[in-house]
Amino acid sequence: MCSSSEAPRRSVAGVVVRNGLVFVGRRKGGGCLDGKWEFPGGKREEGESDEQALSREYDEEFGLSIRVGRLLGESSFQYAGREYSLAALSASFDGDPPALREHSEVRWTDSAGLLTLDLADSDRTLLGFVLPLLDAGGR
Numbered sequence: 001m002c003s004s005s006e007a008p009r010r011s012v013a014g015v016v017v018r019n020g021l022v023f024v025g026r027r028k029g030g031g032c033l034d035g036k037w038e039f040p041g042g043k044r045e046e047g048e049s050d051e052q053a054l055s056r057e058y059d060e061e062f063g064l065s066i067r068v069g070r071l072l073g074e075s076s077f078q079y080a081g082r083e084y085s086l087a088a089l090s091a092s093f094d095g096d097p098p099a100l101r102e103h104s105e106v107r108w109t110d111s112a113g114l115l116t117l118d119l120a121d122s123d124r125t126l127l128g129f130v131l132p133l134l135d136a137g138g139r
Contacts, residue, residue: 009084012054013041013126014091015072017133021110024117025061025103037117039088039126040103050087062097072133075125088126090133110134 016023025040027033040061044053051068058066069090076085097106109117111134114127 010044010087011042011084012044012050012057012087012089013039013123014054014058014066015039015088015130015133016091016093018108020134021108022114022130022134023106023108024114025106028102028104033120035118036120038120038123050089054089054091061102063099064093064097066091066093073129077122077125086122086125088129
């Protein structure tokens with residue numbers, strides 16, 4: 001069972017769109033999000049900006065240096081009876097992830113494929129920001 005004391009008050013998610021496809025990862029077992037798909041990112045630590053947190057998370061999870069763009073939007077979600085915020089930031093990187101440390105697999109998917117994935121509930125709240133990017137070809 002996931003403990004509310006472990007849940008972040010604010011998290012960030014990187015929305016990487018390339019050629020009309022969005023990058024998603026499937027979480028490895030052993031945690032609250034076991035097997036769920038997500039827009040990679042994570043908890044913002046004390047003293048970090050959203051941009052710093054997202055860069056750190058991509059480095060930790062994939063060994064990737066990313067370029068963080070603009071804030072696409074924010075959502076809120078309930079977890080263990082508490083409210084949390086999730087910021088969706090555009091991001092980009094070159095090539096493919098050299099490592100999968102927190103994910104069992106990654107993929108690039110279009111809007112139709114994205115809607116069929118078992119997304120984490122928190123990430124599902126970001127679809128209103130993400131789907132228009134895919135329909136617009138990543139602009």
